[in-house]
Amino acid sequence: MEKKQGLISVFDKTxxxxxxxxxxxxxxFISTGKTAKLLETSNIRVQTVANYTGYPEILGGRVxxxxxxxxxxxxxxIDHRSEMEKMNIPPLGLIVVNLYPFQQVxxxxxxxxxxxxxxxxxxxxxxxAAAKNFKEVIVICSPDDYNSVSEAIISDSISLEMRKxxxxxAFLYTAEYxxxxxxxxxxxxxxxxxxxxxxxxxNPQHLRYGENWHQEARYYLQYSQxxxxxxxxxKKVSLNNLVDYYAAIGLLSEHENPSCAIIKHTxxxxxxxxxxxxxxxxHAFATDNLSAFGSAIGxxxxxxEELSKxxxxxxxxxxxxxxxxxxxxxxxxxxEKIVLCVFNNYEMPKQSIRLVPNGILVQPTDTRKVTEDxxxxxxxxxxxxxxxxxxxxxxxxxxxxxxxxxxxxxxxRTLGIGMGQTSRIGAVELALKRAKDRS
Numbered sequence: 001m002e003k004k005q006g007l008i009s010v011f012d013k014t015x016x017x018x019x020x021x022x023x024x025x026x027x028x029f030i031s032t033g034k035t036a037k038l039l040e041t042s043n044i045r046v047q048t049v050a051n052y053t054g055y056p057e058i059l060g061g062r063v064x065x066x067x068x069x070x071x072x073x074x075x076x077x078i079d080h081r082s083e084m085e086k087m088n089i090p091p092l093g094l095i096v097v098n099l100y101p102f103q104q105v106x107x108x109x110x111x112x113x114x115x116x117x118x119x120x121x122x123x124x125x126x127x128x129a130a131a132k133n134f135k136e137v138i139v140i141c142s143p144d145d146y147n148s149v150s151e152a153i154i155s156d157s158i159s160l161e162m163r164k165x166x167x168x169x170a171f172l173y174t175a176e177y178x179x180x181x182x183x184x185x186x187x188x189x190x191x192x193x194x195x196x197x198x199x200x201x202x203n204p205q206h207l208r209y210g211e212n213w214h215q216e217a218r219y220y221l222q223y224s225q226x227x228x229x230x231x232x233x234x235k236k237v238s239l240n241n242l243v244d245y246y247a248a249i250g251l252l253s254e255h256e257n258p259s260c261a262i263i264k265h266t267x268x269x270x271x272x273x274x275x276x277x278x279x280x281x282x283h284a285f286a287t288d289n290l291s292a293f294g295s296a297i298g299x300x301x302x303x304x305e306e307l308s309k310x311x312x313x314x315x316x317x318x319x320x321x322x323x324x325x326x327x328x329x330x331x332x333x334x335x336e337k338i339v340l341c342v343f344n345n346y347e348m349p350k351q352s353i354r355l356v357p358n359g360i361l362v363q364p365t366d367t368r369k370v371t372e373d374x375x376x377x378x379x380x381x382x383x384x385x386x387x388x389x390x391x392x393x394x395x396x397x398x399x400x401x402x403x404x405x406x407x408x409x410x411x412x413r414t415l416g417i418g419m420g421q422t423s424r425i426g427a428v429e430l431a432l433k434r435a436k437d438r439s
Contacts, residue, residue, distance in 0.1 A: 003028045005073060006094030007049070008035055009065055009123060011101060012143065017042050019096070019146040023153050027094050032064050033057065065122040074129040074137055095130035096140045099123045099173075103180050103223045112188070119181060127170045134167035135160070141173045176200040180223060192351070197362060199353075208238040215239075228346035229320060232329070234339040240265075241296055241318045241339055247400055248298025248320060253348070254369065254396045257412070260284040261298045264291045267402045267420065272413035273393075277301040281310060283413035288434050289314075296320070303328045370395050406431040 006027035010016055013035065020029060020039060029046040031039060039046040050056045053067040073092035076084045084091065099120040106115050130139035138158060140149055145166065152158045179200035186194045201220035205227055210217035217239040219227065229245060231237060244263040251261045255273050260280040262270040270287030274280040277299055285292055292314065299321040303311070308328035311319065318339035324332065332340055354361045372388060383391060390410055398407040401419045406427040408416040416435030418427035 004093035005030060005090050006096065007031070007065070007070060007074075007092055007126065008039070008046075008096045009049075009126065010035055010096060010098045011120075011123075012098045013038060015143040015146045016096070017044070019143075019150055020044050022150040023094075026153055030070075030092075033061075063122070065126055070126070071129060074126065075133055077133065077136060092130075092137060094138045094140075095126055097123045097126050097130075098141055098143075099127075099177055102177065102184075106180075106184055107224060115184065120177070124174050124177060127174050131167035131170040134163045138163065139166050139170045141166075141170045145169070172202075176202060176223070192364060193362065197360065206236075207242070208236040210239045225346075226344055228344050229341040230344045232324070232340045232342060233333050234318075234335075235337045237318070237339055237341070244296035244318065245298065245320050245341070248296065249343075249346075250348070251397065251400045252298055252300045254399075255300070255412075258301045259299070262287070262292050262295050263298065264295045267405075267417070268397060268400055268414070269295065269417055269419075270414055271397050274412065277304065278307050278310070281307055285310075285314075286438070287414045287417060292316075303332070305331065308332050366399065370399075403427075408432060408435040 003025075004027050006023070006029050008016065008020065008029055008031040016035070017038065021042070021044060024044060029039060029044065030049055030052045031046050032049050036046050036048045049065050049067075049070065053069045055067055057064045068087075069089050070092070072080075072084060072087065072089040074095060076089065076091055081091075100118040100123070102115065102118045102120065105118045127139060127141055130137040138149065138153075140146065149158075149162075149166070152162060179198045182194070182196070182198050183200075186192075201222055203221045204218035205221070207217040207219055209215060219239075219242060221227065228249075229237070229242070243266050247263045247266050247268065248261040251268055251271060252259050257273040258275065258277040258280045259273045260271065260277065260283075261268055262284050269291035270284035272280045272283030272287075274283060281297075281299075294315055294317050296318040297311070297316055297320075299307075299319070301321070302323045302325055303319070303321050304325055305327040308324075308331040312331055312334065316338060318341065319332070320341045320343060323342055324340065329340070332338060348367065349365050352363050352365050370392065372392065375388075375391075377383070393412050394407040394409040394414075397409065397414055397417070398405050401407065401417055403419075404421045404424045404427040406418040406424070407414055408431045415438050416431040416433065418430030418432075418434070421427040421430060
């Protein structure tokens with residue numbers, strides 16, 4: 001059996017020794033400096049790229065793998081064989097490459113020069129070339145694929161479909177990489193609206209369903225990020241649960257005291273702050289106990305036993321909080337389907353993005369917190385200090401209510417909320433109707 005040539009150039013060396021050992025009967029390996037040394041120390045025969053091409057690495061390692069002999073070996077097809085033979089360019093049948101950790105570098109404290117040096121050039125070129133010529137070249141960009149590919153090579157069962165799948169992964173990988181770089185330069189040049197808007201998300205989390213039960217949905221994540229929640233119990237989260245959680249998080253983030261946000265269809269139907277979390281819930285729930293049926297509820301304090309008994313007495317679809325006391329968790333989990341989550345580490349999004357026909361709408365996320373200094377008074381009577389404090393509380397709540405909207409409140413509790421109306425008058429009327437004569 002005539003061995004083919006395989007080029008190995010990986011920054012992340014996880015699993016590479018085992019992979020090369022498993023397929024060494026099928027490939028002669030060519031590799032870059034550090035990877036070559038690693039293979040040699042494990043008694044895996046390897047030739048350096050410099051030795052293979054007859055041209056040394058230059059510019060401090062900035063140019064290592066890009067050479068007509070390597071690129072011709074990757075891009076050449078069966079139709080090019082006679083030309084390749086004349087130029088002493090053997091075909092390359094395997095490319096295993098992963099890239100400099102640009103995302104990892106910029107996610108922590110760094111200098112611009114360090115970020116620049118971690119922009120991979122050769123690796124991206126190798127992957128794109130191999131993915132383009134997937135019919136003749138096996139391309140691997142992730143250690144996750146080592147086992148399945150080695151098994152297919154050993155059993156001589158590398159199918160065209162597998163080759164296509166590996167090529168797709170490689171193109172997605174390089175697209176994400178370039179997207180991260182372009183986003184980084186948009187940030188360091190203070191350009192919130194670049195002429196080409198590119199974002200990349202990965203690792204989709206399957207959700208129970210979308211906005212409606214017949215719609216599938218996924219939650220895609222930013223680089224190295226985990227979901228902003230961790231589920232502890234209940235049926236699988238849905239798209240609506242996560243949208244409502246997001247609304248709750250935004251509202252809770254405006255307040256430091258024990259707070260409860262009851263969310264229904266992305267709008268708060270009750271919100272309150274109090275000296276303890278149980279009272280905060282009581283006040284929020286009293287705002288509109290009818291709309292609270294089947295709601296998602298967010299808290300900024302742990303769920304206590306007393307609070308869990310109140311929650312267990314009503315129908316709640318989903319709850320998110322910093323934690324649950326043991327006894328509280330025991331009580332709430334008596335309901336098999338209720339979704340119980342805790343907050344995971346997260347960052348609020350910097351931009352708000354909405355799809356519309358033929359494009360998207362982009363704006364900065366509204367993180368502005370209104371203070372007394374932002375207000376002007378156009379009424380004959382200025383509010384008293386107590387009224388002003390109440391107004392500022394209501395303003396923080398109405399910010400998260402779908403427009404047209406109105407909030408009636410007193411102290412740090414809502415009395416009535418009118419949301420999603422086609423007129424401001426209708427929103428006020430609805431808020432007053434729900435507030436009734438409570439004060």
